[in-house]
Amino acid sequence: MKFKIQNMIFSDAINNVIRALSTKTPMPILKSIKLDLVNEGIYLTASDSNITIKQFVPTFINDKQILYIEEIGNAAIPGRLLQDVLRKVNEEFVEIALYEDKFIKINFKNSDYTLNCLDVREYPNINLISSNSPIKIEVNKLVELIRQTVISISTNESRPILTGVNLKIVNNTMYCISTDSYRLSQKVLNLDYELPNINIVIPGKSLIEFEKIITNSNGLVDIHLTNNIISFKLDNIIFQSRLLDGTYPETSRLIPKDFGLIQEFNRLELIEVIDRVSLLSKEGASNIIKFDIYEDKTIISLDSPEIGKVVEEIVPKKQEGSLIRIGFNSKFLLDALRVLNQENILVKFTGEVRPFIIKTDDDSVTQLILPVRIE
C-alpha cells in the first residue's frame, strides 16, 4: 500500500472515524485505524466494537485530485498517533506507505516517520448492515432531534436502558424519547412515507458522537436498522452502533395534557436569569430553584445554606391560570431551554408537585421536568 493524499482532507476523515476508537479495549488492534486503499479511493475504519465508523475518501473531490495511488492495499495504523502526527504537519500533501507489513512510513517534505503497526489481517471483520427501506431524514432535522433528546438520557449505568434514546415508529409517526427519571424529552416527527413499526433504544453516547460528525453537513441521512444494530449513512460516512438490549419503559402517560397555568417567556431572557441564579447552586448542595408565580411577576429564588441566597424577578410575556409555587432543579430547565430554537417558550404547569412541560411553536418537541416535593 502506498499513496499520497491531501493532508487536510485525510485528517478530517481521521478526525471523524477516530470517534469510534476506544482507549480501553482488550484487542490492541482496535486502537488502530484500518485503511483500505482501492482504485477509487481510500476507506478508513475505526471501531470499539460498539460503534463502528467508516468513511470513504475518493480520489477526486470536485474534479480536483486529492489522492494519488501508487499501490493499492491495506494497513492498520495506530489511530491516535497518526492523528497527532498529521495534525502537526503543515505540508499540503503527505505520503503514506506500508513496509514489510509492519511499518508505516509517513513522508512529507524532508521528514520521514516510521511507525510500528499491527498486522492488518488481525483486524476483525466488520459486518456493516443495510436494509432495503432505510428511514431518511434531513441532517439538520436529525441534529436537532439528537440535541433535543440526549439532554435527558441518564449518564449512569445503573439503569442501562435509560442511557439510550428510545426510537419508536408507530403508524408512520416517529417518537424519540429519553428520560433519566427526573426529566424527559420527547420529539415527535411525522414521516411522509410508509415505514414498519419499530421500537428500539439507541445508546445516547453513540448519538452524541454521530451528531458531532454531521453537525456541519447537509443532505439526507439514511438510517438502517436490524434487531440490534443501527447504522447511519451520510454521503461517504457510515456510522454504525449497537443498540441497547431491553425494553424501554412506557412513557406516554407521563406527559400531562391538562394545565392549570401557562406562562410565556422570552427564551433567552429566561436562560439569562436562570443561569445567573444557578451560580449559587452547587453539586450535592441545593440546586433547587423556586418559582413563586404571582399575577404580575414571577420570583425566582435559590437558597443554598452553604453558599448564600438569591432572589430575582422576571415578568412573563403572557400568563394564564392559577398561581403556584414550584421548586425544581435549575440545570434541568437550563438544559431544556438551551436546546430549543424558538424565540418564545411556554411553560405549562399542572400543579405544584406534578411534572411541568416546556413547549414552543414547534410542537414536535416536549421537555418535561419533575419538580421536587416537600415531604
Added chain:
Amino acid sequence: MAQIQIMSSSLANKIAAGEVVERPASVVKELVENSIDAQSTKIDIYLEESGIQSIKIIDNGNGMDDKDAILAFERHATSKLLNEQDLFRIMSLGFRGEALPSIASVSDVHLVTSKGDVGTYVNFRGGKLVKKELSHARRGTEITVNSLFFNTPARLKYLKAVNTELSYTIDFINKIALSHPQIAFKLVNNNRALLQTNGNNNLINVLSSLYGVDIAKKIKVIDYEDPYFKFKLHYSEPEINRTTRNYITLIVNDRMVKNNELTKAILEGYETYLPINRYPVVVLNLTVDPLLVDVNVHPAKLEIRLSNLEHLKTVITDIIHKKLKELLYVPKVIFNTPEVKEEVVENQQEFDFLKLDIKEEKSEYSHSFKNELNAKPNDVNRPLYYQENSFKKEVYTNNEADPIPINETDPIVEIKQKIPKLYYIGQLAGTYLLAQNNDGLYLIDQHAAQERVNYEYYLKKFSQRTNEVYDLLIPLTFEFSLNEAINIEENINNLLHINLNVEKFGLNSFIVTQVPNWFKKGNEKMIIEDIFSYVLANKKVDNSILFNDLAITLSCKRSIKANHYINEFEVKQLLFDLEQCDNPYTCPHGRPVIIHMSIAEIEHLFKRTL
C-alpha cells in the same frame, strides 16, 4: 444403689430432638428428606403460621405398610442402613433413623401412608402412639406435625418471629429444590403459595422459579470430571451479585450440604470479579464416591467431610476464575432479521467482529473493585499509632483485626473541637494524608476521614424531617428471593422515614417510587441497594437505630479507600469537609482519624531538646 440408669426412650428421644429438631424448618427438612428418600417426584409442603402451628407434607413416594408405619417412630429404626458397611457408602438423605421419633416426641404427628394397597393412619402425641387405624390407599405419605414443641416450652420460647421462621424454611426449600430438580416442590404458608418448581429436571428452570428469570438468564454451566470426582457447576455472570452467601448452594451426591471451605473456594474464584461483600449465585453439584464423603458429622447431616478437599478447592477456584475471565471475551451471537442483507466488507477472516461484546463497564468494574479490594482492612498495615500525651512509651501497632479500644480518657477522642486549619503536605502510602500547621505534623487516615464526613452527611440528611423528594418518572425495581422479600416488606414503613417509598410489586419484587432529592443522581440504585442489604442483614429495623447504623454502613461503603491516590483538589475538599464535622477526630467506628505530633515531640525524637 446404682446411680446409672438407662434413659427412658421418651427422654432419649427428647434429647435427640434437641439436636435434630430445632425449629419448624428443621422438621420440614427431615420430613422432606424422608419423602425424597422414598422416591417421591412431587412433594407439597403446607404450613400454618410458618409451621409453628402445623406442618403438612404430602408426597407421592413409596409409602409404608402398616408395620413400618409404627416402626418408623422407633428410635434407630431405619430402612436405609442395614449394616455398618452401608454407613460408609451413604446415598440416601436419612440414615440415622432418629428424625421421626424425635419429631414425634415434641409434637402431635398424624401419618397417613400407603404402598398402594392398604392405607394406614397413625397418630403419635408426645412420642406415644395414640391411635392407629386403616385409611385410604393413595400411594405415598401424608404427614402432619401439629403443635410443635407443645411439651418443651423452652424451645417454643426460642422460636423467632413467624416471618423469620418462615424465611428459614424458604431458604431450605430453595436449596433442596435446587438439589432435586427432578422433584416438583410446592410450598404454601397460610394458604399463600410461596414457591413452586415444576420438577422437569432442569436446574435453570428451578433457578428461574426460585430467584427470578433475570438471574436465571445469567447463569452459566460448567461440567468437570477427573478420577476423583465430577461436578456440574451453575454459576452467575459477574453482573449478578447478591448481598448474602445464601445464593450459594452446595450439593454433594444429591445431598444439600454446608461447607465453608467449598464456599470459600467458590468465592475465591469470583475474587476481583465481584464487588466486596457481594456474592454470586452458584449451585455446585458434586458427585464423589460415597466412600470419600463423611456425612455423619452432625445429626442435622448438613456438614460433611471430604477426602481430597484441597484438590477439589483448587479445581473449583481455578475453573471459576478461568470461566469468568473468558466470559469477558465471550462473543454474543448477533441476530439479524431476514429482510436485512449483510454487506460483508472485508473477507480476510471468519471472525465476526460484531460478535465481540465487550462492555466497557466491565473493565471499570474490576478497576473500581480493585480499590475496594485493596481496602481490605486487614491488609492495611497501619503504621505506628502515637498517643499524644505519653508519646515515647505508648508506641504500638494498630492492627484492625483487633482494633484498639479507645477509652474515654484517650485525649484524642475527648477533644470535641473543630480541627485547626491544616496545610496539606502530601500523601503517604496512598492511605494517609500528611498536613501541617504551627502546632506540628498531622497524619490523617483518608478512609476514616471520609467515613466521618459521609457519616455526618448521611446522619444529617436522614434526620432532616422535612425533605425534598422526587416521585420518580420511572420507578426503580428491585428483585429479591422470597425470604428476603418478606424482610423488606416488614420494613417498608420504616423506610418511609428516610423518604424512600417502597412498594411491593409482585411476589418478590419491589418498586421504589419516591427518593429523597439528596440521593446523588444516577447513584440512587446503588444507595438503595445498600439500604436494602442493611435492612436484610439486620432483619428488624426501627427508626431509632436505623439512622445511626445505616449512616455508619453507608458512610463506610462510599468512602475513599486506602491505597487510593487522591488528587490535591480532592484532598482540599476532604480537609474542608472534615473541618465542618462535629466530631472530626474519630471515624464512626471509633477509630482515630487524625494523629498529631507536636513540633516539640519531633524535636525530642531528633534529640534536639533534652
